Every structure is written in C-alpha cells, then in structure tokens.
Amino acid sequence: MNIRKRYKEHAEVDTDALSDILFILVMFFLIVSTLANPNVVKVDNPKGRNDTKVKQTIVVSIDKNRQMYLEQRPIAVDSLEGELRTLFAGKTDTPIVALNVDTAAFYGDFFKVLNIAKKLKAKTVANINGN
Numbered sequence: 001m002n003i004r005k006r007y008k009e010h011a012e013v014d015t016d017a018l019s020d021i022l023f024i025l026v027m028f029f030l031i032v033s034t035l036a037n038p039n040v041v042k043v044d045n046p047k048g049r050n051d052t053k054v055k056q057t058i059v060v061s062i063d064k065n066r067q068m069y070l071e072q073r074p075i076a077v078d079s080l081e082g083e084l085r086t087l088f089a090g091k092t093d094t095p096i097v098a099l100n101v102d103t104a105a106f107y108g109d110f111f112k113v114l115n116i117a118k119k120l121k122a123k124t125v126a127n128i129n130g131n
Contacts, residue, residue, distance in 0.1 A: 043102045057096040058087055058122075060113050064104035068113075077109060081116045088120060095122040 043063055060080070061069040068075055070083055088095045097117040101110050110126075117124045 043100060057091075057098070058084065059098045059100060061100040062102065062105045062109050062113070064102045066106050066109060068109060077112055080113065081120070084116065084120055084122070088122065095120070097122045097124050099124060099126045101126065 043061060059069075059071055063069075068077060068080065070080065075083060084095075084097070097113070099110065099113055101107075114124055114126075
C-alpha cells in the first residue's frame, strides 16, 4: 500500500521576465556602441592610473610622422589658425582645443598649436601619448 502522494505537475521556471531584461540589455549596448566618438586619430596611448575626461570641442592630433589632423582631416600647420577661427566663430562660450600628441612627434608643432590656441583665446587640454 503506497500512501505517499504523487505530484503529477512538473515544476516550470517562468523566463518571460528574463528575456525582457536581456532584450533591454542588448538594446542598451547597441545604442552605447553607436555613440562612440568617430573623430579619433589612432595614436599610442599610455596606461595611467588617473584619466581626466574633458568635453572635447575641437581635437587636434599630431602623429609620429609630424602629420597634423583637425578632428579627422589632415591639415597643414599654416592653415590651422584660419580653420580654428572659422570653427570658433559660432561658439558663445570659451572654445576648448584638445591636443592629442604622440611622444615621437616633433614638439615644435605642439607648441605652435598651443600658441595658436592662446592667440585665439581658447582653452587647451594636452594629452601626450607614448609607450
């Protein structure tokens, strides 16, 4: 004589909420990945303990071959001042020039850009990159 009850129902796990959460996470990562800054020139970046994040209005990059870039466009040093003037013309607040310089670059170009930014009364943020 078997007195124990037999459960005929099988245990089920409800996964509807889990699939909703996974969908939201996938959408979040897709949106965040499209917001990455496409205006970056590849230079060697150092690994540091502290990084200061600044709202970068205008990015000027100098690579190890002494090639200068305004955002992603290659530009000559002589035409940089005129280009920055036209970019700053519509700004109401103090413009910011972020310098992204490789350590193998010629520092004379770096100081030329600093002097041009100072002449145009812009704030400068320098990021010297190297190994």
